[in-house]
Amino acid sequence: MSNLFKLFVSQLNLLKEKGTLQSVVNKDGDSSEIDPNHEMKIYQEVLYNMDSKKIYLDSSLSLVKLSSMVGTNTTYLSNSINKNFGCNFKTLINRYRVEYCKTMLGSNPLSVPIKEIARNCGFSSVSAFYASFKKLTGISPVQYRMLMIYRNELNKVDPGSDAESY
Structure with a gap:
């Protein structure tokens, strides 16, 4: 067992010398705080x-x-x-995915199924997509898509309206 430990220590020292092992101990020497x-x-x-x-x-x-x-x-x-x-990791990832989905829903025709958009945005299931989308926006992806279609149509009639205000 001590030979294995010595090997480990020597490999650690080699990594330190190469600069690939980075110490992240704070100034007080406390390694529990970054x-x-x-x-x-x-x-x-x-x-x-x-x-x-x-x-x-x-x-x-x-x-x-x-x-x-x-x-x-x-x-x-x-x-x-x-x-x-x-927020936590999961919420952060879902925020980014939902924002990306919002652009996809606003720019893709109705012929592109929402489940395909969800998959392209990184969601592994449609139910996770719907739950995250509704939690972060307050409306379902279908409602959001319809809202974007409606706003796009309004912009065609009145180019001065703000379709990006949502």
Whole structure:
């Protein structure tokens, strides 16, 4: 057992030398609390992955998967999301997915089924999509689509009206 431990320690030291192992201990030496600089880096990485890479469209996205992408552990990632976004991981992902779905519902013709839009937005089931959409917008996806069609028609008649106010 001690040989295995020595091997582990030597590999850790090698990672530290290469700079691939990053310490995230705060200034007081307490490893239970994340360093504010590291937390900001996590936040920026989450924003980049969500806004630029649109990783929320992956229906198999998980906290573990995102923490690997961001380069941190799940505890630090979860704490950073809670603090900086004011919600948990699941709610954050669903917010991004619903916003993306709103653009899809407003721009796709009625011939595109809502379940196809839900799947393209990263939801693994239609029921999860409907529940999240209604929770975050207050109306169902069908109602939202009809509202967007109605507003688009109004804009054709009165180009001065604001279809994006919803």
